[in-house]
Amino acid sequence: MSEETIDDIMDATYRALCEHGYAELTMQDIAAESTKSKGTLHYHFDGKRELLEAFLEHLIEQFEARTETVPGETPAERLHAFVDELLSSADDDSATAFRTAMLEIKAQSPYDEAYQERLAEFDRRLRDRIADFVADGVAAGEFHEDIDPEATGEFLVTVFHGAQTRAAAVDRSPERTKAYVHDYIDEALRADDGGNADVDVDEPTAASGQEGSR
Structure with missing residues (x-):
């Protein structure tokens, strides 16, 4: 073909x-x-x-x-840009209809191994891409050294899927979620002043790779 x-x-x-x-x-x-x-x-x-x-x-x-290349001179800037791409708000009728159709396909995945495999592959690639940004940020000293890149990737992918599901199911724009994720990057991940100085990485938080809430 x-x-x-x-x-x-x-x-x-x-x-x-x-x-x-x-x-x-x-x-x-x-x-x-x-x-x-x-x-x-x-x-x-x-x-x-x-x-x-x-x-x-x-x-x-x-x-x-x-998203092969995303703008930004630092890992944090590139992670922010990637989040903008993931949680971009397209409010036209066709985008809304497509989100709904994709939600229907996802609903079939527990009963269809092929759908499940492809959705799982997309999930894995998203997680790995985010984990790479975070690992680069840790290596550069931008993000706190105790941040777990894999766990942070899992957390942000879960947030992404939740935002997309809400957008399709209850017509809730992902814009507010996107703002929260940007704040999370700057307040919980960053190691500089005004970053996550008030976050105790020994406590169970999503950033530390342990289940908990912020």
């Missing part, structure tokens, strides 16, 4: 998901949004399930390409 064909089918899948949602989506709906026929779609994919597996993989690749 050519790159042009892949892009066309994936773009059509995005538009069809926004229009119809996961449950009502059919191969004909995707074909209607594509320059390809339904027969062409079935030539490349056995059905909706297999096409959506490819779509999830496409989303992962797109996200990684878009």
